Amino acid sequence: MASDVTTERLEAVPLGEPATTLPGAPSVEEACQLLLAGIPDFALLTLDAEGRIVSWNPAAERLFGYRADEILGKSFVMLFTSEDVRQGRPARELNLAAQTGLALDENWLVRKDGSRFWASGWTTVLRAPEGTVRGFVKIVRDLTERVQFEAERERLLAAEQRLRAEAEEVRARITTILESITDAFFALDREWRFTYINRAAERLLARSRERLLGRVVWEEFPEAVGSRFQREYERAIRERTPVHFVEFYPPLDTWFEVRAYPTPDGLAVYFQDVSERLTTEARLRARERQHAAVAELGQEALAGEALDRLMQHAAELVASTLDVELTEILERLPDGRNLLLRAGVGWRPGLIGRAKVDAGRHSMGGYTLLSDRPVVSEDLSKETRFEPSYLVREHGAVSGISVLLQARGEPWGVLGAFSRRPRRFTEDDLHFLQSMANVLSMAIERRRNEEEREGLVARLAEERRFLEAALRQMPAGVAIAQAPSGRLIVGNEQLQQIWRQSLFPAESIADYGKWHGFHPDGHPYTAEEWPLARSLTTGEVVTGEEIEILRGDGTRGWVVASSAPIRREDGQIVAAIVTFVDITERKREAETHRFLAEATAILAASLEFRETLRDLAWSAVPFMADWCFVDLVEDDGSITRLVVAYSDPARAALAERLQRSYVVTPESAVGAIEVARTGEPLLLVEPTDATLAQLAPTEEHLQVLRELKIRSLMSVPLYARGRVIGVLTFATSESNRVYEERDLALAQELARRAALALDNARLYEETEAARRRLAFLARASQSLVGTIEYEATLRTVGLLAVGEMADWCVIYLLDQTGHVQQVSVTASSADREALAREIVERYPVDPTTDRG
Structure with a gap:
């Protein structure tokens, strides 16, 4: 092979046999001229044997930018890139054409202005009749646009594949979240067909996703046609607005809390089974009524109320507490065959005390006696265990519940309740009938964004906005933390409202130690003990954990915390979610009932009223106050402080100074003496220093009050037999608690009970003194007469x-x-x-x- 072509000269290429020419055929030069003129889209140039340009068509001038007078006679090497020239490409091209007759090529060429273009063409050899190389013909076509198009196509294809992979990963993460959340979720298209269902929805709807996907919701659940479910879903689509409602679905025997959101493709629906929550809430309300009923009935029984009146009142309490129209107290008669209607509510006049029912299977009461256990019937008309009595049928009873009444371990009769409406009586109702005292206790929501067809990235952004909106609208405080670090990435406004502070930033689980929560025994939660941390580190699902918390404003409250891990399809934990529900009010009501019960027990424990009042004061701290004072009104109208109770033992010395410095006279015009004089309660929500100065009888006492740092104060009178016999005062300091009207109402109730007990004690002392005098006089008379x-x-x-x-x-x-x-x-x-x-x-x- 010959050496490479250079910019100075091309080496001679060995030639084959000379080509033959037909008679009359045009010469090589003439043929080249015809080619030059007839190919407008191809640059055609002829070269001599050494690679110098000897002809140049108009297409070549347009493509390369050189005029013929600028290029003719110059080496075609100047059309190649410097890289190709260094690598010997021009010479190899001519050598290949000389050896094989044709050299195909695709490579970058250079224009006059220095710009490059991607050229495609071929080079062929021109030989003399004797076979020697006379030159070459090179044809070039600009394929830059096609190459650029192919490159752009490849780039776009790679970008599309990358975006699809990212979108699939995002879709997988979102699906993982939706499959991990406790809320059920499904999506509907505009034809009301299921397009997505998570596992929670499969469980609550009792249908598999394979069965539901592609099916019309109204065909799969025909009982929902015309129901509130259909009306609300259609309103959400029609008005393009989110809807939220709670509704019972009889075929599944379930109460659902539903949040539905319109999407570009149809409807996204989040729902929860709130049957237990609604039942719990109803139980909580019913329990309060039941406790009150039991307490009221118990007080009457202790007071010696007549049996008939007590039974009638019990029937009335059962009717009002259980919200039923009919109640009965049946007494088993001595003959054992009949039950007498001793008391009840809702029966026709003249029946109570006279009407009798069968003591066997011809009445619900009789069956209760026979079965020796509680009996519940949701539909009396379908009963096969017994035949409802004529009384029940005549009065339109539909559902009923009955329990045994026992005396000395033997059946005495039956206590029953009936509703004219279909009614499902609960276990709590049974406990109430048997003991007049029991009850139990409570949700979250979530949202998902529907995939948009306009583009994978846009759909991801919409789904994120969808999730954020769902978090904002949830009634519970919600936070989501990243695994494994524990960094909080999402939190709604309710979270801050419940805690009365922001839980952000929290970059790690260790930062959870800044949250203040307490176990039932009072010791604080460590960072790793919070439910969110446990779900992140161990995958634990925490449900309904009650935690006492110290809020950002210094007050204490109660929350129910639930948490769960969020897993990928391979089971790896990628995040965790926690909800906080504020139950402070419910806990406070329960504690209030407990405190009043304990206070009542203290008041009833002794007739020594001074000691009883001391015990009562100490029982009030710290539940009602950090400080509790009891003042007694003497016969001359002066005030004597009986006791100063405090919650912090370290304050004993301060309490002693407070007791020693407290000296008041009937002329005092404020504080306890004023409450004793007027009989009106006093509530100082946040007393100022000037207010404390008015309350203090001496400068020393004022100084002690300042050291107490009183945050809030209230005083209530102790009334007995139409006059004030004492004053109870409650004050807060270190607990930072501020009294409200409901606190004052609780204090007044406590004072009422205390005054009643105090008056009873004083009456007892007076009676004992009179008895002793009479006994003394009787003994004296007997001795003198003798x-x-x-x-x-x-x-x-x-x-x-x-x-x-x-x-x-x-x-x-x-x-x-x-x-x-x-x-x-x-x-x-x-x-x-x-x-x-x-x-x-x-x-x-x-x-x-x-x-x-």
């Missing part, structure tokens, strides 16, 4: 007086002239009697003078 001797009578009177009224007794007897005739001395001991006689002899009594 003797007629003069000396013995004096001695008896002295002994009675010394035993009951004094340590010694001296009796002076006067004669008719008014002078002392005889003196009788009696004492509790011989020494005292000797001392008394000595005093009498040393200081004799003379009735005629003012001595003695």
